[in-house]
Amino acid sequence: xxxxxxxxxxxxxxxxxxxxxxxxxxxxxxxxxxxxxxxxxxxxxxxxxxxxxxxxxxxxxxxxxxxxxxxxxxxxxxxxxxxxxxxxxxxxxxxxxxxxxxxxxxxxxxxxxxxxxxxxxxxxxxxxxxxxxxxxxxxxxxxxxxxxxxxxxxxxxxxxxxxxxxxxxxxxxxxxxxxxxxxxxxxxxxxxxxxxxxxxxxxxxxxxxxxxxxxxxxxxxxxxxxxxxxxxxxxxxxxxxxxxxxxxxxxxxxxxxxxxxxxxxxxxxxxxxxxxxxxxxxxxxxxxxxxxxxxxxxxxxxxxxxxxxxxxxxxxxxxxxxxxxx
Amino acid sequence: xxxxxxxxxxxxxxxxxxxxxxxxxxxxxxxxxxxxxxxxxxxxxxxxxxxxxxxxxxxxxxxxxxxxxxxxxxxxxxxxxxxxxxxxxxxxxxxxxxxxxxxxxxxxxxxxxxxxxxxxxxxxxxxxxxxxxxxxxxxxxxxxxxxxxxxxxxxxxxxxxxxxxxxxxxxxxxxxxxxxxxxxxxxxxxxxxxxxxxxxxxxxxxxxxxxxxxxxxxxxxxxxxxxxxxxxxxxxxxxxxxxxxxxxxxxxxxxxxxxxxxxxxxxxxxxxxxxxxxxxxxxxxxxxxxxxxxxxxxxxxxxxxxxxxxxxxxxxxxxxxxxxxxxxxxxxxxxxxxxxxxxxxxxxxxxxxxxxxxxxxxxxxxxxxxxxxxxxxxxxxxxxxxxxxxxxxxxxxxxxxxxxxxxxxxxxxxxxxxxxxxxxxxxxxxxxxxxxxxxxxxxxxxxxx
Amino acid sequence: xxxxxxxxxxxxxxxxxxxxxxxxxxxxxxxxxxxxxxxxxxxxxxxxxxxxxxxxxxxxxxxxxxxxxxxxxxxxxxxxxxxxxxxxxxxxxxxxxxxxxxxxxxxxxxxxxxxxxxxxxxxxxxxxxxxxxxxxxxxxxxxxxxxxxxxxxxxxxxxxxxxxxxxxxxxxxxxxxx
Numbered sequence: 001x002x003x004x005x006x007x008x009x010x011x012x013x014x015x016x017x018x019x020x021x022x023x024x025x026x027x028x029x030x031x032x033x034x035x036x037x038x039x040x041x042x043x044x045x046x047x048x049x050x051x052x053x054x055x056x057x058x059x060x061x062x063x064x065x066x067x068x069x070x071x072x073x074x075x076x077x078x079x080x081x082x083x084x085x086x087x088x089x090x091x092x093x094x095x096x097x098x099x100x101x102x103x104x105x106x107x108x109x110x111x112x113x114x115x116x117x118x119x120x121x122x123x124x125x126x127x128x129x130x131x132x133x134x135x136x137x138x139x140x141x142x143x144x145x146x147x148x149x150x151x152x153x154x155x156x157x158x159x160x161x162x163x164x165x166x167x168x169x170x171x172x173x174x175x176x177x178x179x180x181x182x183x184x185x186x187x188x189x190x191x192x193x194x195x196x197x198x199x200x201x202x203x204x205x206x207x208x209x210x211x212x213x214x215x216x217x218x219x220x221x222x223x224x225x226x227x228x229x230x231x232x233x234x235x236x237x238x239x240x241x242x243x244x245x246x247x248x249x250x251x252x253x254x255x256x257x258x259x260x261x262x263x264x265x266x267x268x269x270x271x272x273x274x275x276x277x278x279x280x281x282x283x284x285x286x287x288x289x290x291x292x293x294x295x296x297x298x299x300x301x302x303x304x305x306x307x308x309x310x311x312x313x314x315x316x317x318x319x320x321x322x323x324x325x326x
Numbered sequence: 327x328x329x330x331x332x333x334x335x336x337x338x339x340x341x342x343x344x345x346x347x348x349x350x351x352x353x354x355x356x357x358x359x360x361x362x363x364x365x366x367x368x369x370x371x372x373x374x375x376x377x378x379x380x381x382x383x384x385x386x387x388x389x390x391x392x393x394x395x396x397x398x399x400x401x402x403x404x405x406x407x408x409x410x411x412x413x414x415x416x417x418x419x420x421x422x423x424x425x426x427x428x429x430x431x432x433x434x435x436x437x438x439x440x441x442x443x444x445x446x447x448x449x450x451x452x453x454x455x456x457x458x459x460x461x462x463x464x465x466x467x468x469x470x471x472x473x474x475x476x477x478x479x480x481x482x483x484x485x486x487x488x489x490x491x492x493x494x495x496x497x498x499x500x501x502x503x504x505x506x507x508x509x510x511x512x513x514x515x516x517x518x519x520x521x522x523x524x525x526x527x528x529x530x531x532x533x534x535x536x537x538x539x540x541x542x543x544x545x546x547x548x549x550x551x552x553x554x555x556x557x558x559x560x561x562x563x564x565x566x567x568x569x570x571x572x573x574x575x576x577x578x579x580x581x582x583x584x585x586x587x588x589x590x591x592x593x594x595x596x597x598x599x600x601x602x603x604x605x606x607x608x609x610x611x612x613x614x615x616x617x618x619x620x621x622x623x624x625x626x627x628x629x630x631x632x633x634x635x636x637x638x639x640x641x642x643x644x645x646x647x648x649x650x651x652x653x654x655x656x657x658x659x660x661x662x663x664x665x666x667x668x669x670x671x672x673x674x675x676x677x678x679x680x681x682x683x684x685x686x687x688x689x690x691x692x693x694x695x696x697x698x699x700x701x702x703x704x705x706x707x708x709x710x711x712x713x714x715x716x717x718x719x720x721x722x723x724x725x726x727x728x729x730x731x732x733x734x735x736x737x738x739x740x741x742x743x744x745x746x747x748x749x750x751x752x753x754x755x756x757x758x759x760x761x762x763x764x765x766x767x768x769x770x771x772x773x774x775x
Numbered sequence: 776x777x778x779x780x781x782x783x784x785x786x787x788x789x790x791x792x793x794x795x796x797x798x799x800x801x802x803x804x805x806x807x808x809x810x811x812x813x814x815x816x817x818x819x820x821x822x823x824x825x826x827x828x829x830x831x832x833x834x835x836x837x838x839x840x841x842x843x844x845x846x847x848x849x850x851x852x853x854x855x856x857x858x859x860x861x862x863x864x865x866x867x868x869x870x871x872x873x874x875x876x877x878x879x880x881x882x883x884x885x886x887x888x889x890x891x892x893x894x895x896x897x898x899x900x901x902x903x904x905x906x907x908x909x910x911x912x913x914x915x916x917x918x919x920x921x922x923x924x925x926x927x928x929x930x931x932x933x934x935x936x937x938x939x940x941x942x943x944x945x946x947x948x949x950x951x952x953x
Contacts, residue, residue, distance in 0.1 A: 005850065014527065023852075030836070030853040039889040042839040072839075091643040113645035114529040115599025134647070136529030171529060202523040302853075305839075309850045 005306045009121045009128040012137035013178040021146070021179060024302055028147050031305070032298035034071060045074035048105040048308050052078045053095075054131070055111040060269060061131050061140075064293075065108045068300035074105075074308065096120045105308040109133070127307035135169045141268055142175035144299040146183070148291050149223055152264055157184035160260070162217040164251060165227030165276055166195040166238075172268045173227055174203065181207035190217035191227075191249055194238035214249055221259045226251050226267045226277045246275050253280045264288050328352050329747045330366050331706065334375030337679050338382055340697035344676060349380060351704035354746035358700060373749065375708055377763025378741060381679045382698045383415030383705025384660065385686035387583055388480070388505075388559055388631035390652070391417070391448070393439060394432065395424025400636040400725045402436065403443035405656070408634070408724040410751040412657040413740030415705035416447040417634075418690060421458065422481040428453035428464035430472035437473050445750050446743075447705070449475040449690065454493045454504065460485050463496055470500045475690040478505035480559055481606075483541055485511060487548065494554035503555040503581075503689060508541035508566060509533075509606070518647055520593040520608040528596060530646060533608050539565030546573040549580050557689055558582040560633050562607040564617035571626045581689050582621075583629040586655060586662040589618045591730060601642045601649035602730045605635065619672050628685045630678075632659040636726030654724050657717065658731045664711050664738025675711065683707070704747035710759055713739040776920065778941030781901065781934075784919035785814070788899055789821035791917050796866050799823075801894065802830035803865040807837060807883050808854055810872040813936040814901060818870060833858035835869075840882035856886065863891040868917075872932040874900040877913035902930055902943060 005023050013021070034042055050069040054062050062078060069076035081095060092111075099107060106127045109117045114134030121128040132138040146156060153159060161180050167173045167189045180187050181204045189196055190211040201208045211217040218224055229245065239245050256263060265277075265286045273279050281287060329351045336347035336359070348360040350370065360366055391405035402419075409417045419436055421427035427436065433450045440448030452469035456462045458479040466477055477497055483506060484490040490506070497504050514533045519525050521532025542558055546569050549556040561567055561582045573580035593609045603609060610618075621627040635652025642649050660682065667673050673681070687696025694703045719732035741759055743751035753759060776784075796802055799822050806815030815832050823829035836854040844850070869883055880898060887896065899917035904924045906914070924930060924945060931944045 027853050030855050033855055034839070037890065042889070043885070044839040044841075044844065091640060092645055093643045111645070113647040115646045118599045119645065134529050135531075174527075174529060197526065199523070200526060203526050305853065306850050309844050 008307070009117070009130075010139055010303055010307060011117050011121060011128065011130050013139045013142050013175045013182070014137070016182070018182050021143070021182060024143055024299070024306065025147055025150060027306060028143065028295070028298045028302035031301040032147075032295065034301070035294065035297055041071050041073060043073045044305060045069070045072040045105075045308055048074040049102065050074045050076045050106045050108060050304060050308065051099055051102070051104045051126075052076060052131075053081060053099065053107055053109045054079070055081050055109070055116070056132070058110055058132070060293075061110060061296075064296040065129075065131060065300050065304075067297050068304055071297070072301055072304055074304065077104075092116055092119060093123060096124055100124055100126065106304055129303055129307065132171055134171065135174070136171050137175045137178075138171040139175050140296070140299055140303060141172050142179040143303075144292055144296040145176055145225070145266060145268075146179055147295045147299055148266065148288050149264070151291070151295070152288065153222060156180060159185040159222045160220055161185050161187045161223040161225065162214075162221040162259070163187060163189045163225045163227065164214050164217060164249065165191050166229060167191055167200060167227070168195045168197060169230065170227050176225065177203055177208055188217035188221070190214040192239045192245070214251075215255065215258055218255050218258045222263055224251065224256070224259055224263055224265050226265065228268060228270065229272055229276050231272075242275055250275055251277045251281050253278065253284070256281065256286060266292060268292070327747060328357075328367055328370035329373060329704070329744070329749070330370040331373045331375050331380055331708070331744075332366075333362070334378050334380035334708065336380045336698065337675050338698045339676050339680050339684050340382070340699060347380070349698060349706065351706075351744070351747035354704050355694075356698050356700050356702045356704055359698065373708075373742065373744075374760055376760065377710070379675060379709040379711060380698075381707045381709065382683045382696050382702070383743075383745065384413050384682040384707045385416040385418070385690075385692065385695065386414045386632050386634070386656065386659070387418045387629055387686045387690065388585070389417045389419055389634040389656065390422065390636065391419045391436075392423060392636060394435060398725070399638050402439040402448060403445070404723065404725040405634070405636070406440060406443045406445035406448060408654070408656040408722065409446040410743040410745070411723045411740070412632075413660040413707045413709065413743055414446055414656060415707060415743055415745045416449060416692065416695065417656070418449045418451050418475060418686075420451055420478060420480040421453040426453050426457050427451070427469070427474075428456050428458070430465065430468040433469045433472035433474055446745060449473070449692065451476045451478050451480070451505065453477065454479045454484055454497075455489065458482055460489060463493060466497055466502055467500055470502060474502070475692065476503045476505050476557065478507070478559065480505065480507045483507050483509045483511065487544055490545065491548050491552060494548055494552040494556065498552065498554045501555075501691065503557045505557045505559050506541065506545050507559050508538045508545065508561070510537045510540040513537035513540070518604060518608070519596050520610045520614075522593060522611045524593040524596055524611070528599070530596070533606075535563040535565060535610065535614060538563045538607055539569065542566035542569040546570070546578065546580055549573060549578045550576065553579075555579045555689075556581075560585045560588065560607055560631065561621070561627070562588045562610050562618065563614050567617050567621040567626055571621070574626065581628040581685070582626070583631040584618055584622065584627050585631060585633040586659045587653060587730065589615060589622070590662045590666050595730065599646045600730070601644065601646055602653055602728050604646060604649055604651055605633070605653050606651035619667075622667060622681070623672055628681070628689060630659065630663055630681045631686070632656050634724075636724050637728045639727060642728045652728065654722065654726055654729045656724065657722055658729065658734070658736075660707075660709070660740050661715075661717070661736035661738055662731070664709065665736040668711060669737055704744065706744040707740065708742040708744070709738065710741045710763070711738045713737070713741070713759060715739050776943035781919070781941060781943070784901060785817055786821055788917045788919060789818055789825060792818070792868055792897075792899065793822060793825055795897075795916070799826040799828055799830050801864070801866045803833065803862060803867050803893070804830050805833040805835055805858070805867055805869050805883075805887065807835050807869060807871040807879065809937060810932055810934055811870045813934050814872060815870040818868075818899070831860055833862070835883050835886055837879060837882040837886060840886045842878060842882065858890050861891060862887065862893050864894050867893040867896045869896060869898045870900070871898075872901050873930050874898070874903045874913075874915050874918075875908050875930075877909045877911035880913050881911050901932060904930060
């Protein structure tokens with residue numbers, strides 16, 4: 001019963017054990033209730049400080065973390081840093097040291113360079129939450145996706161999941177693949193050959209297949225995840241035109257006839273309608289895109305609670321029976 | 327000035343005889359190689375080398391000393407100090423300074439600075455093209471006259487095959503070897519580590535092995551076309567080593583070197599995003615490391631060169647994507663060779679001396695070096711192959727600290743470095759080392775050969 | 776205290792609660808996790824036996840309202856709080872196994888208020904360790920048994936829902952406890 005999550009940081013899904021992942025998801029379920037109450041706030045992190053350090057624009061993820069912090073009564077401070085100023089002079093580590101001087105309990109970092117959270121974690125006393133680093137990982141997105149899947153499918157084990165799109169540059173795909181295969185799902189990925197390296201199966205030990213056609217990946221799938229085409233990352237150089245992408249790699253209603261009868265469709269947002277996903281699918285009954293958003297707050301509350309909640313003393317406390325004052 | 331190195335075990339493949347020998351150096355040159363007990367002049371300064379290996383001075387064919395232009399990273403003096411602490415009596419300085427060493431004035435400046443430092447010998451390498459821009463040939467003849475020993479645009483490849491052909495043909499006229507950094511840039515675009523399983527996992531842009539191999543194969547073809555002498559810098563992939571192997575079979579004058587980090591580390595250490603694991607060519611996957619070891623064993627690889635590339639801590643404190651390529655290596659290279667190659671049974675001590683001294687001298691035509699025959703220059707590297715020690719980057723002689731080997735433990739160390747008969751480096755604990763070394767040491771070395 | 780005595784104490788508490796609240800009509804029992812929950816369920820059954828209608832039973836997990844999160848080391852597991860229906864205007868009876876410092880009850884009250892405005896909140900406990908341990912001005916309205924204890928002791932309430940046997944015991948606090 002006493003599953004412990006005793007980490008200082010959440011840097012990626014890859015290093016988490018299946019038990020740790022399940023523990024986070026279970027905790028998130030309890031927090032989902034808080035957001036459904038009339039008073040959507042608990043005093044748990046009163047007096048704690050959470051810094052949202054975003055080197056990359058992201059209204060959605062930043063807002064989600066901010067709401068999560070506030071519902072836990074933590075003080076949330078948003079800092080938008082431009083990574084161009086970093087290359088000019090101040091190093092990432094300078095920035096980190098400056099923030100440490102404010103004694104935050106948690107730093108949530110989004111950065112366009114893979115590994116920036118890991119570098120921060122090495123020198124900061126605060127817990128570091130990776131809110132997306134380059135093409136590496138986006139652990140809270142994978143956790144909220146898993147929470148959504150669990151809610152609709154009852155579990156993860158044994159599910160068939162298709163992930164479609166720019167796999168090469170996608171941190172969402174990586175985190176999801178690590179999480180889903182760790183919990184016993186099988187994952188098929190597909191997209192343009194330039195964006196789906198043939199050796200991508202090596203990412204995990206087992207449970208991952210690379211398909212040439214998206215139809216083959218979707219065949220029999222219980223979950224279809226569509227990735228966003230990130231125009232700002234010059235992915236356009238990887239395929240001839242948006243029109244060709246939409247025709248050959250976009251998800252259309254007829255694709256869903258290949259999937260299992262009660263398949264669900266997910267997208268991390270923001271969507272490019274008519275490119276990677278048709279509006280009929282996005283707005284259809286199979287789409288859980290809005291559920292994903294509300295589960296995001298619950299997952300982020302759970303993470304902030306687990307990282308910034310307790311003391312750092314460690315030690316084995318039988319947490320469910322230990323009473324206050326005893 | 328006479329120096330007698332007494333009681334050591336001499337390993338000199340140019341003589342072919344390895345045995346206990348005393349070495350007498352007079353006026354900077356080897357005056358005599360004496361059998362134990364043979365008479366030596368009584369007034370000579372004596373260096374007690376009992377139980378130690380005495381080898382012709384090690385020559386690092388590939389270092390970046392950053393002067394002129396980037397003295398905050400390294401100077402010729404600090405670089406030379408690190409060199410002798412690492413057992414290198416000579417280092418060959420790549421031309422990617424600021425300004426680039428593409429003219430005799432810069433060449434002369436480097437040589438003068440090295441003379442002022444008066445530690446290791448510094449041999450400049452000139453640029454192949456002006457400003458290493460890949461467009462126009464640099465003044466190879468004038469630089470040769472000023473003292474360069476080779477030409478290279480290292481740090482960058484020569485992108486155009488046509489330009490490379492012309493460079494090889496022209497360099498041939500001055501008997502200069504063309505040293506190429508093999509990298510097909512269009513395949514590398516933005517890459518920061520070896521492309522493979524680890525780059526996929528870490529989400530970092532990859533540099534495929536094919537990028538190095540395409541250029542290595544091209545250079546071998548051009549060596550055949552032009553008849554030039556070609557040396558491939560820091561080979562790191564199975565395909566590049568295979569290309570050199572084939573070229574040698576064909577009888578072409580193609581040689582290559584390998585850097586210690588390419589046999590000591592794999593791309594798996596990039597996990598954690600420590601920027602001291604970022605260099606170019608990048609750390610490769612296991613299969614390539616095995617190919618490097620095979621190349622060292624079978625003779626395909628001619629030389630060990632550190633590719634010592636100092637960078638300031640602030641530059642390395644950036645994100646993995648933004649940090650510069652390169653690690654320091656002068657003070658750890660020989661130890662990595664002893665620990666990981668000799669003690670692991672990949673090569674013997676004699677082959678180590680070929681890789682670190684004999685072959686570099688031959689490839690760069692360094693007259694009277696890479697040997698301790700009578701009359702040769704008195705550059706000597708003295709090793710204790712069994713001394714266990716720990717590298718502490720904080721105590722490095724280099725101005726920079728960007729090493730992935732901080733805190734590593736090694737078996738095998740450099741205990742003294744002698745340049746032209748002058749002791750320029752002595753291990754701080756030499757006295758204790760001598761006390762520890764008993765007579766049976768000699769037998770151990772014999773067995774290791 | 777053995778299983779039979781626990782049962783008798785609960786029966787007595789049930790009749791006191793019904794009497795004090797003039798029946799079971801507006802009653803709403805709330806068990807505090809963990810051992811307050813089965814106690815609340817049993818209490819509801821006994822009230823049903825007496826009155827014919829069973830009051831609703833809610834569950835409070837006070838973890839998010841604790842005032843000692845920074846000192847407990849590893850984060851306590853967060854379990855769900857379930858309060859079916861509306862607590863607005865109801866007569867709430869908080870139920871827990873042991874009343875000691877009063878801090879758990881403070882947390883439970885704070886949480887309860889976040890869910891609505893009950894008409895009245897009362898407290899029922901199986902064991903009261905005595906007023907001298909109280910760190911907040913909190914007292915129980917219904918007490919199964921007062922058991923005077925030392926600080927060095929722990930009251931162990933065992934219920935078959937979680938434990939192998941049923942009963943209450945006083946044990947020495949393990950010295951290694953931080």
